[in-house]
Amino acid sequence: MATEATLRPRWIPLLGGVLGSTTCGSLLYAWSVFIKPLSAEFGWSRADISLAYSICLLVFGLTTFLAGKMSDKYGPRIVVAIGSVILGIGFVSAGFIQSKVQLYLAYGLIAGFGGGLVYLPPIATAPKWWPDRKALATGFAVVGLGLGSFIMAPLATSIITDPNYGWRYVFYFVGTAMGIMGLASAFCLSNPPQGWKPVGWNPPAPPAGSPVAAATRDYTFSETIRTSQFWMLYIGYFCGAFAGLMVIGHIAGHGIDSGLKPMQAALVVSTLGIFNAATRILIGYAADKFGAKASLITILALQVFAMALLYPAGKDVVFLGVIAAVIGWNYGGMFTLFPSTCLQYYGPTSQGSNYGLLFTSFGLAGFVGPFVGGMLKDMTKSYYVPFIVGAIVVAISVVMISLVKAPLKKNA
DSSP states (O other): OOOGGGSOOTTHHHHHHHHHHHHHHHHHTTGGGGHHHHHHHHOOOHHHHHHHHHHHHHHHHHHHHHHHHHHHHHOHHHHHHHHHHHHHHHHHHGGGOOSHHHHIIIIIIIIHHHHHHHHHHHHHHHHHHOTTSHHHHHHHHHTHHHHHHHHHHHHHHHHHHOTTSOHHHHHHHHHHHHHHHHHHHHHTOOOOOTTOOOTTOOOOOOOTTSOOGGGEEOOOHHHHTTSHHHHHHHHHHHHHHHHHHHHHHHHHHHHHHTTOOHHHHHHHHHHHHHHHHHHHHHHHHHHHHHOHHHHHHHHHHHHHHHHHHHTGGGGOHHHHHHHHHHHHHHHHHHHHHHHHHHHHHHOSTTHHHHHHHHTHHHHHHHHHHHHHHHHHHHHHSSSHHHHHHHHHHHHHHHHHHHHOOOOOOEEO
């Protein structure tokens, strides 16, 4: 068996996760900066432009299942490398569009598909190198989603407002950079040898009276999807992502409608992004100490109250910023805790396929959440109802996660 000394340092897959998720964060969470320039040049409505984002989220989320299956079969490196090239091509191509259909194909379909291939494999790979800190390793693998939005928004804005460039150059420059960064992520990724473990670490001993560890095995993918626990996690993930993505899509508009200046609303969005990134690593410490399920229930319960306070907070930039920070923290924490829970319940063998399917709930929520928020806003002329609906949906997630219990271990 290969020893730790003969292998690459195990922090390298963590770096791969940071690079890959930052690439995906740049793709997904700074789309709002394009709304104004696209509307000004083509005269498209916000609904038309936002549809490109919804398509991208849907395709991104659904592609992760394919990415997980391919990663389990062929390894993470080749999957992320292919996805990086596709993502770069799609994003750069969006800089040449002249119609909505071209935008939907380039950004929504092609870039979204490539992003889905890049995102999932590092999440399945990093914890295999850190069996002693699985949740923390998962946090590193997803932290870049928040970092990407924090970096991309000001970068894209500076290029758009530069008289020598404009919005098309954001797609040219950033698309090329994302493709390169994704390829760098790919070269950082590989699976450890079968049976590898860190020097000096041994798996925790099973509780007294329970079957010994040697008598159990991981779940296969086909076994995982036949458990009720998996689909309870699926519903819980969908409900949590539904509310978070609704807020991301509408919190700036809510602030401006409530009387805040555009720059104040932008500051609120940045605050959400910062806490969205920070939680992904820090929540891993809590999960490793107190358990992923307990941590997950805690952040989802807090999210219910934060969603309920979001509407009245709109008139005060400090109050809204605090609520945005709480929502960003809770929302970002899900992306560490759900894969950690899936890994704990079903084992690492089929984690790529298992979590790939579980993450499709994010894609569905990304397509539905912002749309429902906008529809309810148009119907009621206020964000009060959308945010209350979001709180109710998150409450369903709390119930689901509270009821779910770890499945019985499979006999070897």
